[in-house]
Amino acid sequence: MGILEVKDVGKRFGGLQALSNVNLSVKENSVHAIIGPNGAGKSTLLNCFVGKLIPDTGSVLFEGQSLLGRKPHEINQMGVSRVFQTPEIFGDLSVMENMLIPCFAKRDGSFELNAYGSVASQRDVQDRAEQMLIDMNMIDKREEHAAALSRGDKRRLEIGMCLAQEPRLLLLDEPTAGMARADTNNTIDLLKEISDTRDITIAIIEHDMHVVFSLAQRITVLAQGTPLVEDTPDNIKGHPKVREAYLGETQVAA
Amino acid sequence: MLGLNKKDTNLLIIVAIMTMLAPFLLNPFPEGSALAQFNAGYPDLMQRFVIFGIFAMGFNLLFGLTGYLSFGHAAFLGVGSYAAIWMMKLLTMNVIPAIIMSIVIAGLFAVVVGFISLRRSGIYFSILTLAFAQMSYALAYSVLTPITGGETGLQPKPNDPRLLDPALADGVTPRAGLFGLEMSSSTELSIGGWVFTFNAGYYVAAVVMLIAFYLSIRIFRSPFGMMLRAIKSNQQRVNYTGLNSKPYTLAVFVISGMYAGLAGGLLVAMDTQVGPERMFWTASGEVVIMTILGGAGTLIGPVLGAGLLKYMENILSKINKGVIEGWFAWAPDGLDSVLIYTVNMFVGKQWHITTGVIFMLVIIFLPGGLVELGKRGARVFRRRDRKGLGLEPDAAKQRNAAE
Structure with missing residues (x-):
C-alpha cells in the first residue's frame, strides 16, 4: 500500500465533471509525476489532497488516514507539504524569518500563544532554520527581503520552508513553470538531491516533459479527469494511448 | 535589558525619558508670550x-501586524470606559480596580466581536467591526440606558454605593x-517666565503607557508577533505551513x-465621566488616522501619530479669528484680510x-508615516557625515555596483 492512496475520486464543478474515477497509489519514498494536457484535472486533484477542495466521491488516504474534510493546516501538520505554482513565500519578511516560521510550526504545532518570549532567544529553532538555509545554499541571503529574491531563489526558499517541516509527502504544482532553463535545471537537481538524501515521497504535477522524465519513477497520465495509464517513464514514452491523448500533440524529443 | 535587544532598549529608554520630562518638553514657550498658545504642557x-x-x-498591534483594519475600535474604548465608571460607582474611587475591569470587560467584548468579525477578511472585516461599533453606540443611547446613562452619560455621584470607600461628607x-x-x-514649578505643571494623573497614565509600550515591543519581537506578520504577508502560506491563522488573529x-x-479606563480615571459619543464611528476613524499618520507596523509610530492628532485637535482648534x-496686524489693508481669510480656513x-x-500628504509622500520621515531625515544626515569623511564616492560606487 502506498503512502498516498486515492480511490474513486470524483469532483464536479457545476456542469463540468473535473475528476471521475481517479485511482492512484503513490509509493513511499518515490517520485511520482502526474501529467496531462491542460484541463485534465491535475490541479483539481492536487487541491483534493491538501484540503482546499473536498471531492464529491471517493477517498484520499495518507498513511492510512483520510484527508477528506481536514483543513489545510491540519493536513500539513500530518506531514504533507505543498509547493505552489508561483512561489508562495512571505515576501514582506526576511529570508531567515521565512525559514523560522515553518520551524516554529514544526516545534509548536498549529497555534502557540508565545507573545512574550523573543524570537531571537529560541536557540533550537534559530539553529534549525540556519541549518536549513545552509542546506538550501541560501545562508548568505539570510537578511534579504524575500520579495527581492530571484524567481529561482524564491522557489528554492519555498522548497526549503516545506522541508524544514520534515514532511513525509511533498507535493509540487508545476514547480518550474515560468522558469528559465538554468533555473529549471537547478530545481531538478535540487529535487533529485532531496529525493536521494531524505526520507521523503514526492508527488509532482508538471507540464515540462524534461522535468518529468528526469525525476519521476512512476508517471500517471491524466486526461479529461480520469487516469489514462500509470507506468514507468520508459513505458509511458512509447505508450500509444498516451501519445494519442497527450504526447502526440507536443513535440517531445525523447 | 528586560529581555529586549539593544535597539529596543534604547527606544524604550528614550520614550521613558521623554514622557517623564513631558511637562518641560511640551512647554517650550514662556507664559504670556505670543507663542504660549502653542504650549501643550498642560495636564489635560x-x-x-x-x-x-x-x-x-x-x-497597531492588530492593524500594523496582521493588516486587519478594524473600523470599530472605539467600541472597546467605550466599553472600557463604562466598565471603569461602574467600578467607581460600585466599588471605589481608586483607579486600579477601574482600570483592571476596563481591560477585562473590553477583552471579553473583543472575544465576541472578534469571533464573528474575523470570519471575514479585508473590507468585510472592516465593515463588520464598524457595524458592531455603531450598534454599541446606538444601544448605549437607547435600550442600554439603565447601564450607560443614555445621552447624559455617567459620572460618580455622592450617593453611589462605593462599597470599599468611606462615606463622603456632605457636599x-x-x-x-x-x-x-x-x-x-x-504641582506647579515656575522658573523665570515659564510655568511647568506636574499632574499626578498624567504620571499615572504615563507609567501605564510605558508598561503598555514595553509589552507591545515584546509582542512585536515574539514568535507570536512574527506569525502575525506572516499572516499579513501571505495567509495562504501560513495555512499551508501547518498554522491555524484563526486563533492567531x-x-x-x-x-x-x-x-x-x-485607554478607555484611563480616560475615566483622569476625567470621571463617560458618554456614548466616545464610541461613535469618527472616534474609530481617528485611531486609524493616528496609526497611519505615525507609521503603521512600527513601534513608536502610533504614539507619535496620536500625539500629533491630539495636538492639532487641541491647539489648532483654539486659534480663533482674533488671534x-x-x-497679520503688520500687513497692509486688503492683503491682511486675504491672509486672515486663508489662514482662518485651517484653524x-x-x-x-x-x-x-496633512493626512493626504502623508499617504501620498510618506506611506511609512512620521517614522519614515524620521528615517529619511536620518539618512540625509548620515550621507552628509560621509561626505565630510570623504566616503561618499565609495558609497556611490557601492550603490552603482549594487544596481
Missing part, C-alpha cells in the same frame, strides 16, 4: 497624548485617586481590544481641514 492634553498613545498602540464630590493621591492634583484582536479598554488678526473649528491635508 498631556493625559490625552499618552492615553490615545495606548489606544493607537493597541490598534463633597467623589474624585478619582490612587491610594490617596488625587488624579487631578498638580483572534488572540491579537482581543489583545488589541484590551489596549483600547485600558489670526493679531498675527479653529476648521482644524479638520489641516488634519485632512
Whole structure:
C-alpha cells in the first residue's frame, strides 16, 4: 500500500465533471509525476489532497488516514507539504524569518500563544532554520527581503520552508513553470538531491516533459479527469494511448 | 535589558525619558508670550497624548501586524470606559480596580466581536467591526440606558454605593485617586517666565503607557508577533505551513481590544465621566488616522501619530479669528484680510481641514508615516557625515555596483 492512496475520486464543478474515477497509489519514498494536457484535472486533484477542495466521491488516504474534510493546516501538520505554482513565500519578511516560521510550526504545532518570549532567544529553532538555509545554499541571503529574491531563489526558499517541516509527502504544482532553463535545471537537481538524501515521497504535477522524465519513477497520465495509464517513464514514452491523448500533440524529443 | 535587544532598549529608554520630562518638553514657550498658545504642557492634553498613545498602540498591534483594519475600535474604548465608571460607582474611587475591569470587560467584548468579525477578511472585516461599533453606540443611547446613562452619560455621584470607600461628607464630590493621591492634583514649578505643571494623573497614565509600550515591543519581537506578520504577508502560506491563522488573529484582536479598554479606563480615571459619543464611528476613524499618520507596523509610530492628532485637535482648534488678526496686524489693508481669510480656513473649528491635508500628504509622500520621515531625515544626515569623511564616492560606487 502506498503512502498516498486515492480511490474513486470524483469532483464536479457545476456542469463540468473535473475528476471521475481517479485511482492512484503513490509509493513511499518515490517520485511520482502526474501529467496531462491542460484541463485534465491535475490541479483539481492536487487541491483534493491538501484540503482546499473536498471531492464529491471517493477517498484520499495518507498513511492510512483520510484527508477528506481536514483543513489545510491540519493536513500539513500530518506531514504533507505543498509547493505552489508561483512561489508562495512571505515576501514582506526576511529570508531567515521565512525559514523560522515553518520551524516554529514544526516545534509548536498549529497555534502557540508565545507573545512574550523573543524570537531571537529560541536557540533550537534559530539553529534549525540556519541549518536549513545552509542546506538550501541560501545562508548568505539570510537578511534579504524575500520579495527581492530571484524567481529561482524564491522557489528554492519555498522548497526549503516545506522541508524544514520534515514532511513525509511533498507535493509540487508545476514547480518550474515560468522558469528559465538554468533555473529549471537547478530545481531538478535540487529535487533529485532531496529525493536521494531524505526520507521523503514526492508527488509532482508538471507540464515540462524534461522535468518529468528526469525525476519521476512512476508517471500517471491524466486526461479529461480520469487516469489514462500509470507506468514507468520508459513505458509511458512509447505508450500509444498516451501519445494519442497527450504526447502526440507536443513535440517531445525523447 | 528586560529581555529586549539593544535597539529596543534604547527606544524604550528614550520614550521613558521623554514622557517623564513631558511637562518641560511640551512647554517650550514662556507664559504670556505670543507663542504660549502653542504650549501643550498642560495636564489635560498631556493625559490625552499618552492615553490615545495606548489606544493607537493597541490598534497597531492588530492593524500594523496582521493588516486587519478594524473600523470599530472605539467600541472597546467605550466599553472600557463604562466598565471603569461602574467600578467607581460600585466599588471605589481608586483607579486600579477601574482600570483592571476596563481591560477585562473590553477583552471579553473583543472575544465576541472578534469571533464573528474575523470570519471575514479585508473590507468585510472592516465593515463588520464598524457595524458592531455603531450598534454599541446606538444601544448605549437607547435600550442600554439603565447601564450607560443614555445621552447624559455617567459620572460618580455622592450617593453611589462605593462599597470599599468611606462615606463622603456632605457636599463633597467623589474624585478619582490612587491610594490617596488625587488624579487631578498638580504641582506647579515656575522658573523665570515659564510655568511647568506636574499632574499626578498624567504620571499615572504615563507609567501605564510605558508598561503598555514595553509589552507591545515584546509582542512585536515574539514568535507570536512574527506569525502575525506572516499572516499579513501571505495567509495562504501560513495555512499551508501547518498554522491555524484563526486563533492567531483572534488572540491579537482581543489583545488589541484590551489596549483600547485600558485607554478607555484611563480616560475615566483622569476625567470621571463617560458618554456614548466616545464610541461613535469618527472616534474609530481617528485611531486609524493616528496609526497611519505615525507609521503603521512600527513601534513608536502610533504614539507619535496620536500625539500629533491630539495636538492639532487641541491647539489648532483654539486659534480663533482674533488671534489670526493679531498675527497679520503688520500687513497692509486688503492683503491682511486675504491672509486672515486663508489662514482662518485651517484653524479653529476648521482644524479638520489641516488634519485632512496633512493626512493626504502623508499617504501620498510618506506611506511609512512620521517614522519614515524620521528615517529619511536620518539618512540625509548620515550621507552628509560621509561626505565630510570623504566616503561618499565609495558609497556611490557601492550603490552603482549594487544596481
